[in-house]
Amino acid sequence: MYLIRRVEEEIIRLYPTDKIKSPVHLSIGQEAVAAAVCDHLDQSDVLFGTYRGHALYLAKGGDVPRMMAELYGKVDGCARGKAGSMHLVDPDVNMMGTSAVVATGISNAVGAALALKMQKSKAIVVCFFGEGATDEGAWHESMNFAALKKLPILFVCENNFFAIYSHVRDRLAGPGLLARSRAYGIDAEHVEDHEPIKLHERAGEAIAAVRRGEGPKFLECMTYRWRDHVGPGEDRVHQYRPDDELDLKIANDNLKIVSSLLTDDVRKAIEAEEEKRVAEAIAFAEASQFPEDREVYDHVFAR
Amino acid sequence: MSSPASSRTLTYGEAVFEATRSEMARDPKVFVMGQGVDDARGMFGTTLGLHKEFGAERNFDVPLAEDAMTGIGIGAALMGMRPIQVHQRMDFVLLCMNQIVNMAAKMSYMFAGAHKVPLVVRAIIGRSWGQGAQHSQAFHSYFMHIPGLRVVAPTTPHDAKGCLITAIRDDNPVIMIEHRMLHNVKGVVPAESYEIPYGKARILSPGKDITIVGISHMALECVRAKHLLEAANIDAEVIDPVSLAPLDIETIAKSVERTGRLLVVDTGWLSCGASSEILSEVFERIGGRRPFVAKRLGYLPTPCPTTKILENLYYPSPQSISQAAYQLCRGADAPAWQPGKVDSNEVAEFRGPF
Numbered sequence: 001m002y003l004i005r006r007v008e009e010e011i012i013r014l015y016p017t018d019k020i021k022s023p024v025h026l027s028i029g030q031e032a033v034a035a036a037v038c039d040h041l042d043q044s045d046v047l048f049g050t051y052r053g054h055a056l057y058l059a060k061g062g063d064v065p066r067m068m069a070e071l072y073g074k075v076d077g078c079a080r081g082k083a084g085s086m087h088l089v090d091p092d093v094n095m096m097g098t099s100a101v102v103a104t105g106i107s108n109a110v111g112a113a114l115a116l117k118m119q120k121s122k123a124i125v126v127c128f129f130g131e132g133a134t135d136e137g138a139w140h141e142s143m144n145f146a147a148l149k150k151l152p153i154l155f156v157c158e159n160n161f162f163a164i165y166s167h168v169r170d171r172l173a174g175p176g177l178l179a180r181s182r183a184y185g186i187d188a189e190h191v192e193d194h195e196p197i198k199l200h201e202r203a204g205e206a207i208a209a210v211r212r213g214e215g216p217k218f219l220e221c222m223t224y225r226w227r228d229h230v231g232p233g234e235d236r237v238h239q240y241r242p243d244d245e246l247d248l249k250i251a252n253d254n255l256k257i258v259s260s261l262l263t264d265d266v267r268k269a270i271e272a273e274e275e276k277r278v279a280e281a282i283a284f285a286e287a288s289q290f291p292e293d294r295e296v297y298d299h300v301f302a303r
Numbered sequence: 304m305s306s307p308a309s310s311r312t313l314t315y316g317e318a319v320f321e322a323t324r325s326e327m328a329r330d331p332k333v334f335v336m337g338q339g340v341d342d343a344r345g346m347f348g349t350t351l352g353l354h355k356e357f358g359a360e361r362n363f364d365v366p367l368a369e370d371a372m373t374g375i376g377i378g379a380a381l382m383g384m385r386p387i388q389v390h391q392r393m394d395f396v397l398l399c400m401n402q403i404v405n406m407a408a409k410m411s412y413m414f415a416g417a418h419k420v421p422l423v424v425r426a427i428i429g430r431s432w433g434q435g436a437q438h439s440q441a442f443h444s445y446f447m448h449i450p451g452l453r454v455v456a457p458t459t460p461h462d463a464k465g466c467l468i469t470a471i472r473d474d475n476p477v478i479m480i481e482h483r484m485l486h487n488v489k490g491v492v493p494a495e496s497y498e499i500p501y502g503k504a505r506i507l508s509p510g511k512d513i514t515i516v517g518i519s520h521m522a523l524e525c526v527r528a529k530h531l532l533e534a535a536n537i538d539a540e541v542i543d544p545v546s547l548a549p550l551d552i553e554t555i556a557k558s559v560e561r562t563g564r565l566l567v568v569d570t571g572w573l574s575c576g577a578s579s580e581i582l583s584e585v586f587e588r589i590g591g592r593r594p595f596v597a598k599r600l601g602y603l604p605t606p607c608p609t610t611k612i613l614e615n616l617y618y619p620s621p622q623s624i625s626q627a628a629y630q631l632c633r634g635a636d637a638p639a640w641q642p643g644k645v646d647s648n649e650v651a652e653f654r655g656p657f
Contacts, residue, residue, distance in 0.1 A: 046382070079415040089414040096381065097414040101405045107371040108406060111378020118334070118360060118384065138401075141371030148366070300450050302411045302419035302474040 001255050003274040004031040004055045007064065010278055011054075011071065012232040019286075020071045022084035027055035029226035032254035033158050034059035036200040037126060037219070040207045046094045046116070048109035049128040051086035052158075053098035056128055062090035064277050065284035074288035081291050082299070094123075102163075103129060103136035106155075110142045113151035113216075124152040124210045131220075132163030134180070135171050143216070147184045150215035154206050155186070157220045164229045165240040181218035188218040196254045197261075224249040309494040316486040318460035319349040319425075322467035323387065325496055327357050330385065333471055334361040336376060337389030337425075346389050347427075347486050347657070369398035373424070377407050377476075380422045385471060391657060393426040393480070394440045407476040408451030419474040423467070427481045428519065428570060430618070432655030436606035441571035443518070446478045447548045447580060453501055454548040456480035456570075458522040460490035462545050465499030472498065480547070482520035482570060483657075484649045502549035506558070510540035513564040513628050516555055517543060518577055521568040521619060524647060528624035531642040535625075537632050547577055555581060556588040559595050564631045568619050569601035576601060596631050600624060621645045 008026050015024070027034065030052075038059035041047065049056040057067060063078060070077030071085050078089050079097070089097035096112070099105040109127035116123055133139055134157060146153050157177060161168050174180070181188035189206065191199045199221060206217040226249065228235035236243055259267055313321065327333045334357075335350050341362050345351025353362035365372045369390075376386040390396050396403075403424065410418040429438040446454045453475055457466040463481070470477035507522060508529055517525030522543040529539040540558050544550060559565045565585060567578040578599040589595070600619040608614055625642040633640070 048378075079413065079417065082415045083413055087413050089417050091417045097410065097418060099406065101401065104374065104401060104406055107374025107402065108378035108381065110371070111375035111380070112382045113378075114375060115379040115382035115384045118379075119382070137368075138370050138374065141366065141368035142374070144366060145368065145371060145375060299412045299414075299416045301453075302416065302421075 001031045001035045001258055002271055003064070003277065004035065004058045005255055006274055006278045007058060007067070007281070008054060010282060014282070015232040020085070021073060022071060022086070023230045024071070024085045024232060025052040025230050026227045026232065027052055029249060030158055030160060030223045031055050032196040032199060032258070033156065033221045033223050034128070036196060037154075037156055037203040039200060040204045041126060042123070043093050044123040046096060046112050046123060046125045047128070048096050048105045048112070048125065049098045050102070050105060050130060050133070051098055051100040052130070053088050054085070056098070057088040057090065057095055060090070060095040061093040062088065062095045063092070064281040066090070068281040068285035069288045072285040072288065073290060074285055075291040075295070076284065076288040080295060103133035103138045105129070106133060106139055107142045110146045110151060110153060113146065113153040114149060117149070117151055122211070124154065124207065126154045126156060126207070128156045128158060130163065131157055131159040131161070131168050131177065134177055135163070143181065143184045143186060146216040147186050152210050152213065153216045154210050155181075155216060155218045157218070158223050159220055160223050160225045162225060162229070162241070165238060177218070177220050186216050186218050188220065190220045191222065193222040193224055193249070194252045194254065194257065196258050226250060310491045311494060312489050313460050313492040314486065315460045315463050315488050315490070316348045318464040318492045319467055319481070320351065321492070322464040322471070323350065324353060324356070326468060326471045327353065327361060329496070332383060333385045333387065335387045335389065336363055336365050336372065338365055338367060339391065340364060340389055344657070346391065350389065369395055370401060373399035373402035374406065376422050377402055377410075377420055380420045381410070381418055385421045387423040387425060387471065389425045391427055392438050393428050393442055394437050396424065396426045396442065399424070400445070403446070403452070403476065403478070404449055408449045411475065412451060420476045421474045422476045423470045423479060424476070425479045425481060427483055429483045430520070431484065431614070431650050431653040433609045434607065435609035439607040441480070443478070443480045443547055444571060444576045444580070447577060451476070452548060453477045453546075454480065455501070455546050456519040457499070457545055458485065458517075458519055458543045460488065460492045462499050462505065464492055465497050466545065468496055469498040469500065480519055484520045484653065485523070488523065488649055499545065501546045502551045503546060504551035504554040505543045505545050506554065507541045507543050510538040512538045512562055513540070513566060513632055514555065514558040514562045515539050515541050515624070515628060516565070516567045516581055517541060518547070518568065519570040521570045523649075524619060524621050525568055525624055527621035527645045527647065528628060531621055531625040531645060532628055534643055535629055535640055537629065539628055544581070550581065550584065552581070552584040552588060556585045559585055560589055560593050563593070563595045565595055565597040566624070566628050566631055567597075567599045568624055569599070571601055572604060573599050573601045574604065598627050598631055600627055621647065
């Protein structure tokens, strides 16, 4: 969680330099979800996520220097500068590339789970998406098929209330996502924000059940986006949410809650180590070169 | 086209079936998914009984959820499987466009080769017996527009088998365009496996006076038009592009360089279509250096009418193709010429209901 927070704080610091010429969708405030879920995953487990994917990439163990180089558009980036912030990928840890079209990755995740089942693999798939994605028909179609085929997949909904600036209450009819999930025969759980330890436990239980072959599970994780939908700034100026709501979330920072459980020595050791990684990643990105012109034609087709 | 020792006569549908079956036997990663692929009709015979031979998990029916099912195919492909998705009518592939365009076509590039999507989408164009506005559409040009997709539209049973085998073995997403009117057309097909390369057009019939390019089912109609034109002493060369993306513009341009006349007949609308692409690419290749006259034929610029009497007006026919070719050869001011009669049996005999 500390690594995720610090990487994104550095992105905020660097953004005015225009070295990162790409939209960034920050996860600050939402780190606990990715950290809690991914803590239960092995390298062979397959992870799908969205354009708000920095936290996920880092929590899955994605290469930090290559992420920073990707944000810089450099050739040593995880996709040689062709992806940017919205499409981070690290096949070495089965961090599948993230998608910027809402909900499109969900069915890909279900397809990966189908493949794992056909291949009789022990690995599972975890699929992250925001509550906005559940507005899309693709989510419903995907949930139905995953349940129908009893696929090894955990659906993790990061419910931060807002799709850009549209509140979920203006988009969602009926009794909510748990009821919708259960309608497909998928066990569903809800975890409130500010409960990172409970979240960790529930995620562990759900993942264990998926591993036992019990079929898909659904976890609705309430969380909160501190920053603007896109870009490094705060967005109080838009007045789509009350200032005191945001202030309260920031005061109840999940990172602080988790940090407070550690002894000072342990916390400081973790922080020092992560600071070093962040500094090294930025230095790596700075030193890396931009891709040569000829690369523009590379990879249109797989070779 | 084939080695006589191993060749038999098969229908186009049987050739598609044979390609699918032999690839499934060769590679356990190949599987088929689509609405009705395991039913008693077996997708016009092209997937008939494959689940009995290879297991229910390798030839399965799907919910009516084209968007997610395409995404699921892509996800399985990302994990090394080789799905074949089948759509009884191409009209429904519009529901798959987000996944095909935003995901399948982008994965390799967007992730700089970290992912590949060995996916085949078989899309069948309907016609006749009242298919009407929503069961007759041909969207191959939509896919031709997208970098990262391959698009093939074989006309002969021989090419159908070879194109599908190439598509299945390809690590990239391939849209295979089939025309319902072709499924019962017979042709010589070698028994062994073979691949038809991308970007290689086939000269179906050589000629010296005019180049006629026919796409998918229209290639068949163009061959009929060629025979009608013989009565007017016009020797037409008929070319089947086979592969629409990439296009073998070289073969077509070379032909036009010889004939000085180009008629492109599409199984689709003209505006922003495959015919526009072929014509402009030929012009870029030889325009200014070799003057030539050109015309395009395709569906009328209307939705497809259901009633036969109007539907007959909607599609190019051997008569309208040969008349257009005649005008290109003899000039618009030439005396009127009436082509003979020829039957397009696959259209005349089709009784549907699918």
